[in-house]
Amino acid sequence: MDCGADPAGLKIVGMSSERTIRIERDILGKNNRIAANNRARFLTDDLLVFNLVSSPGAGKTALLVRTVSELKDSRPVGVIEGDQQTSNDADRIRATGVPAIQINTGKGCHLDAAMVGEAYRRLPPLKGGILFIENVGNLVCPAAFDLGEACKIVVFSTADGEDKPLKYPDMFAASSLMLINKIDLVPVIDFDLAKTIEYARRVNPNIEVLTVSARTGEGFAALYAWIRKQAGNQRRPVGDALR
Amino acid sequence: MHEMALCEGIVEIVEEEARRRSFSRVKTVCLEIGALSHVAPEAMRFCFAAVAARTIADGAVIEVVELPGVAWCFACSRSVEIAHRDEPCPCCGSYQLQATGGEEMRVKELEVD
Numbered sequence A: 001m002d003c004g005a006d007p008a009g010l011k012i013v014g015m016s017s018e019r020t021i022r023i024e025r026d027i028l029g030k031n032n033r034i035a036a037n038n039r040a041r042f043l044t045d046d047l048l049v050f051n052l053v054s055s056p057g058a059g060k061t062a063l064l065v066r067t068v069s070e071l072k073d074s075r076p077v078g079v080i081e082g083d084q085q086t087s088n089d090a091d092r093i094r095a096t097g098v099p100a101i102q103i104n105t106g107k108g109c110h111l112d113a114a115m116v117g118e119a120y121r122r123l124p125p126l127k128g129g130i131l132f133i134e135n136v137g138n139l140v141c142p143a144a145f146d147l148g149e150a151c152k153i154v155v156f157s158t159a160d161g162e163d164k165p166l167k168y169p170d171m172f173a174a175s176s177l178m179l180i181n182k183i184d185l186v187p188v189i190d191f192d193l194a195k196t197i198e199y200a201r202r203v204n205p206n207i208e209v210l211t212v213s214a215r216t217g218e219g220f221a222a223l224y225a226w227i228r229k230q231a232g233n234q235r236r237p238v239g240d241a242l243r
Numbered sequence B: 001m002h003e004m005a006l007c008e009g010i011v012e013i014v015e016e017e018a019r020r021r022s023f024s025r026v027k028t029v030c031l032e033i034g035a036l037s038h039v040a041p042e043a044m045r046f047c048f049a050a051v052a053a054r055t056i057a058d059g060a061v062i063e064v065v066e067l068p069g070v071a072w073c074f075a076c077s078r079s080v081e082i083a084h085r086d087e088p089c090p091c092c093g094s095y096q097l098q099a100t101g102g103e104e105m106r107v108k109e110l111e112v113d
Helices: A028-042 A062-071 A089-094 A113-123 A169-174 A183-188 A195-202 A221-236 A238-242 B003-023 B041-052
Strands: A018-027 A048-053 A077-083 A100-104 A130-134 A150-156 A179-183 A206-212 B026-034 B063-065 B070-075 B077-082 B097-101 B104-110
Touching: A018 A028, A018 B003, A028 A113, A048 A062, A048 A221, A062 A077, A062 A089, A062 A130, A062 A179, A062 A221, A077 A089, A077 A113, A089 A100, A150 A169, A169 A195, A179 A195, A183 A195, A195 A206, A206 A221, A206 B097, A238 B063, B003 B026, B003 B041, B003 B104, B026 B041, B077 B097
Parallel strands: A048 A130, A048 A150, A077 A100, A077 A130, A150 A179, A179 A206, B026 B063
Antiparallel strands: A018 B104, B026 B104, B070 B077, B070 B097
16 A cells, blocks of 8 residues: 655555545536526527538638528527637628627637627627527537537538548537538539438438528528528427427 | 647546545546547547646546447337447448437546545
8 A cells, every 4th residue: 555645745654645536527517517508598588599510611601691681681680700810700791780799719629608608798689589600610629519509500512522421420410400502513513412411311310401502592592491490499388399 | 629628628627626625636537438429539648738737637647438339220229339420330231320328528537646
């Protein structure tokens, strides 16, 4: 047995201060607690929140610019933008007249729940509306961090390559909807839509799929119908959901 | 590099536990990491050394208990083991799987002084 020396230099022969303590704590526990608080606040405010994730350049911002421009007259809409640097994306959203808060993560590769909670406090009231969170362009890290959203939407561009869902399975597993953007490019590039969907459903059999073009507006009516369905699901009383 | 953020989370947990249970040195941090979780054990070891420097966990060794990926196969109605999310059911080849275990990222125990 070790003769332990405690920090005060006290030595007790035959006794060691060394011990093993079981703690069983989730590494993401703190983020998850803050995310739960955000979620409760969003529900109180009757706000539908989507967390948009993708690789850089898949067209999240272009997609949001069109979406918020077309939805803003029917309900309150706000955007939280996450990037390592610049306020370019928030500027593009604000140009549509929709409020946007830019979070610069500096060296950080993802948004976390605390950042979103703080950004939400700075937005004007959006009661009964929709909040879009555009995460940092990165198909790896944002998958792990719950922000309090209703669901994650993974934006995938036809130029990304069909096997992205296999290469970055965590993100596709964490998302409820795969939004395939730049569908207008299909005639000029080699893109296999069926293969992409097959790969995505290998890692997430329940993932829904929609195809859109942020440039031409193709497919957005279906996207808005999907958003309305999510709003209905969120508002449905618990009793109804169980029936 | 979300591993850095996760390691910061581990150091925060260790510091909280140190205040609560009054210890002043951590020799080993034992983690449970699932095969379907968001990190690779090697990446955690690498990042932890950097993040823990000049904290109570400075110099602590990371031990990892790797937990298997477990999924429910809807085709053969049973629980199966998978190593990756894009793997089919080892019994019937179906991809109709729902992960039920292996997503853990936990601090299991600490060896302290």
